Amino acid sequence: MSHDVRFLGPDDLRAAHHLFASALLHAPLDDAAWASAGAASYAPGRTLGVHGADGTTLVSTATSFPTTTAVPGGELPTAAVTRVGVRADHTRRGLLTALMRAQLEDVAERGEVLASLRASEARIYGRFGYGVASRGRSVRVRRSGLGWRAGAPAGGTVRLIDAAEIPAVVAPLHDRLARCRTGGISRTAGWWGSMLTRLTDTHAVLAAVHTGPDGDDGFALAVPSDGETFGRATLAVKDLHAAGPGATAGLWRFLLDVDLVGAVEADLRPLDEPLELLLADPRDCTVTGVDDETWLRVVDVPAALAARSWGEAEPVLLGVHDPLLHANSGVYRIGDGAAERTTGTADLECGVAALAMAYLGDRRPSELAATGWWTGHDPKALARADAAFSTGTVPWCGTFF
Ligand SMILES: CC(C)(COP(=O)(O)OP(=O)(O)OC[C@H]1O[C@@H](n2cnc3c(N)ncnc32)[C@H](O)[C@@H]1OP(=O)(O)O)[C@@H](O)C(=O)NCCC(=O)NCCS
Structure with missing residues (x-):
C-alpha cells in the first residue's frame, strides 16, 4: 500500500510533536513548554508526515535537524533524524517505511552525507541501512569505596555556573570538544x-565547568535522583564532555565529592572512559549496561569514503550493497590513504548498514566478517581492511536526540 508522505508546515508541528510523544508513551508538551522550546526545536522544512483516511488527522511523522559528525580526518554534514512516531492504531502498515524512504531521498538531495539517529528499539532501523556506529556504557560509581588511586590525575579547577549561563558557556565548549x-x-x-x-x-x-592548563576543557550537567535521603543521594550525569583524562578525572572527582552524594551514575558514557583506571578500587565503578548509541546511515557512500582518513594499508576492494539508495552500490578501492569507486571483483562485501558499523571505527572488518555482517574470507584482505578502517580511537557522540 502506498502512502502519501508530505512535508508539514509550521502549523502542523504541534500535532506532529503530540503524535510523537504519544507514540513514545510520553505526555504531550504543555502550552508553555511548546512556546518556549518545542516549536523552535523543529528545523524548518524537514518534518514529514502522513495523514489518515480522513485526510486531516496526522498518523505518522519523522523529522531531522542539520548537524555535522566528526569522522576520522574531518567532519561531514549529517541529518540528525528524530521524533519518529506512528499512531498506535496505524502501526505495521508500512508508514515508517514510507517515511524513511522519503526522508533518505530528501537527505540525499540536501547533500547531507550521513544520517544519524538514536533508536528506541534495536530492530527498527537496520532495514533502512542504519547500523550501530558507536556504543556507550552505563556506570555507577560509589563514594563509599576507596576513592581515587594515588597518582591518578587530580584534574584542574571546577566552577559551578548558573543554569541560565549554560547556553553561553557550555554550548560553545561542547561544540569545540x-x-x-x-x-x-x-x-x-x-x-x-x-x-x-x-x-x-x-x-x-x-552545572560544572572544568578548567585545565589551557582554559575550559570540560563540563558536566548533573541532577540529583528523586527520593533519596541525605548522604545517599545519587547524582545522575546528563551531559559530560571532557578534553582528556585530566578533565575527566577533575569532573568525576568533583561530582563524587559533592556533599550528601553517595553515588554518581551516568548512561551512554564512552566505552574507553578511564574510570576504573582512576579509582583505587576499580570495583567502585559498576558497569550496569552497554547500549547502542549512534545508528549511522551512510547516505552518500562515495563522498563518505572519500572524506574519511584511512590507516596505512595495501588496497582492498570493498563491494557495498544499498537496496534503498542504489547509487551507493558498487565496488570501492580503499587503500594508500584514499578511497574511490572502481571496477573489478570485490575482495570483501557488505551492506550499507554494516559499512556504517565500521565507518567510525566501532567495529573491525574482521569481526564483522567473522559474524556474517561482511562476507569474504580471504584473511589477507581482511587484515588490509582492518588496517585501513582502524582509527586508534573509540567513537562516541554523547548527544541524545
Ligand atoms: C517503530 C514504529 C515507528 C514502526 O512504525 P510502523 O509504521 O509500524 O513500521 P512499518 O509498518 O513501516 O514496518 C516496517 C517493518 O519493520 C517491522 N517493525 C517496525 N517496527 C517494529 C517494532 N517496533 N517491532 C518489530 N518490528 C517492527 C515491521 O514488522 C515491518 O516488517 P516487515 O516489512 O517484515 O513486515 C512505530 O511502531 C512506533 O511509532 N513505535 C513507537 C514509537 C517509537 O518507538 N518510535 C521510534 C523512535 S526512535
Missing part, C-alpha cells in the same frame, strides 16, 4: 533549548 572526538556531533540552539527545558523544569541542575 565534540569536534575532537570521532562520532561527536554539533548541537543546534533548538536542541539546547529543548534539552534545557526538560532538565531545568523538573530538577535543580548542577
